[in-house]
């Protein structure tokens with residue numbers, strides 16, 4: 001049986017946090033165990049240069065995500081690991097052809113584009129506008145039908161589906177229309193009370209490499225209330241903390257705390273301590289594996305080279321077909 005390829009990527013903009021881990025990595029790990037699929041875990045370093053970045057730190061950041069993937073459970077015997085720039089020529093060329101079927105107006109309407117344009121008003125570049133088209137190239141180069149990503153990526157997947165439909169109808173390609181593979185951590189909230197956990201928002205995240213003390217410190221900064229009320233808050237800091245309780249300690253624990261809220265009251269110091277321990281218990285084995293990998297750069301390098309070689313074979317076949325069907329012989 002020919003395995004179906006599943007692509008997903010994380011930008012090389014820093015260490016992985018719990019949002020990346022629960023929203024994307026855990027979905028990938030779940031699919032890794034399914035014989036039907038071959039997973040392609042990518043560090044999308046070319047996407048990282050679409051917003052201002054530090055060129056002296058980029059390769060270290062890429063390597064950090066590689067280590068986080070491997071430490072989290074990416075198994076090179078089963079899955080591929082791809083540093084995007086290793087096949088950047090193929091992905092970028094494919095993205096260029098895909099950009100011929102997407103209008104500027106369509107791309108300007110994307111919420112992610114608008115957000116980034118607001119964050120970096122002096123860097124509203126062609127690359128930023130084209131970000132989702134490059135993402136479509138990443139995914140369609142491997143004919144990936146499922147994409148394990150967080151809910152925030154849904155508008156980008158819609159662009160991928162549009163590109164696929166247009167390339168299929170205009171040029172007779174046979175691209176799938178990829179769907180999001182949803183995980184229970186599809187939207188991990190920010191520790192700061194509002195919005196999602198993101199490495200670009202200070203105070204919002206916990207990294208996979210954080211030790212117990214750091215986790216406690218980060219949780220200490222999460223906003224709370226008096227711990228008591230007539231009904232359990234459904235948004236804001238307390239609601240977010242309860243979501244973390246559910247994610248790391250299960251639904252029953254959450255229900256217990258909810259009952260306390262409408263009863264005798266929650267002592268947030270206790271809740272945060274218990275939560276920190278539960279988060280650290282999940283991260284500890286990952287950190288142990290990461291420390292071992294740090295001592296073995298030759299092995300990591302070999303995994304990167306192997307992944308790039310296999311990805312190149314597949315992506316170059318897709319690119320050749322696109323060129324041929326577009327009349328670029």
Ligand code: ADP
Nearest residue numbers: 011019020023024149150186187188196197199
């Ligand atoms: P960030 O937003 O921290 O810069 P990326 O844009 O690199 O992270 O996202 C990498 C992956 O992690 C994507 O699949 C994205 O959907 C997922 N992800 C990021 N933040 C969260 C979150 N808070 N909850 C769930 N998934 C998330």
